[in-house]
Amino acid sequence: MSACFITATGTDIGKTYVASGLIRHWRAAGRPVEALKPVATGFDPASAEASDAGVLLAALGRPVTPAEIDRISPWRYAAPLSPDMAAQRESRSIDFDALATFSQAAIAGNKGMLLIEGIGGIMVPLDNRHTVLDWMVVLNIPLLLVTGSYLGSLSDTLTALDVLTRRGLTVKAVVVNETPGSQVAIESTIETIKRFARAIPIVEMRRMAAPTFRPLAERLES
Numbered sequence: 001m002s003a004c005f006i007t008a009t010g011t012d013i014g015k016t017y018v019a020s021g022l023i024r025h026w027r028a029a030g031r032p033v034e035a036l037k038p039v040a041t042g043f044d045p046a047s048a049e050a051s052d053a054g055v056l057l058a059a060l061g062r063p064v065t066p067a068e069i070d071r072i073s074p075w076r077y078a079a080p081l082s083p084d085m086a087a088q089r090e091s092r093s094i095d096f097d098a099l100a101t102f103s104q105a106a107i108a109g110n111k112g113m114l115l116i117e118g119i120g121g122i123m124v125p126l127d128n129r130h131t132v133l134d135w136m137v138v139l140n141i142p143l144l145l146v147t148g149s150y151l152g153s154l155s156d157t158l159t160a161l162d163v164l165t166r167r168g169l170t171v172k173a174v175v176v177n178e179t180p181g182s183q184v185a186i187e188s189t190i191e192t193i194k195r196f197a198r199a200i201p202i203v204e205m206r207r208m209a210a211p212t213f214r215p216l217a218e219r220l221e222s
Contacts, residue, residue: 003107003114004172004220005136008146009156010121014177014205015146016052018213019115020059022220025213027061032112035060037073038099039119039126042080052117075099084125096130100138107141113220116141122160133167142172144220147193148179149186158196173201173219180207 026033035056053073054064077086147157
């Protein structure tokens with residue numbers, strides 16, 4: 001597989017964490033890899049290194065410069081809100097067709113592995129009419145769904161899988177990223193998701209253990 005869209009059940013679940021880990025895995029294996037974070041909110045130029053785009057660039061071994069940020073993350077907004085709201089704060093809006101064309105051009109020109117990181121959860125609004133789900137449908141590439149082990153993640157995850165399946169999208173794997181401080185055991189979360197999503201591989205990411213991204217990378221490459 002040459003391209004994958006990384007989405008999640010919500011915001012701050014671990015999309016960038018998973019994407020950067022996969023990038024480092026493939027780079028260590030000598031595999032060409034590229035990544036994009038086309039839409040970002042809560043972006044502060046003064047701390048660009050800490051932004052999602054900055055983290056991805058560091059994983060790619062590239063400098064975190066304004067030009068590099070522009071290249072992988074052209075739609076950036078200051079307010080830490082949904083893209084439609086953040087853009088409105090700046091009297092701007094996201095051109096959905098331009099976003100789709102930008103993403104499709106990157107997929108077509110990709111010569112190795114390409115990761116496109118979405119924003120927030122699958123139904124986050126991008127403009128007055130389109131959500132991240134619409135973006136994924138237009139691209140129609142395999143997905144990686146990142147969730148957590150927080151209370152409520154089961155409903156969020158199963159709802160997301162149901163919606164994605166109904167729209168004809170392929171989920172290559174679900175990553176359960178352990179939620180810090182959660183009283184819900186990650187093992188119980190994974191066991192329950194498996195009962196309802198039997199055909200989809202579930203990959204565990206524990207916070208207190210050095211994660212290995214090889215099993216997940218192999219899922220995406222198959």
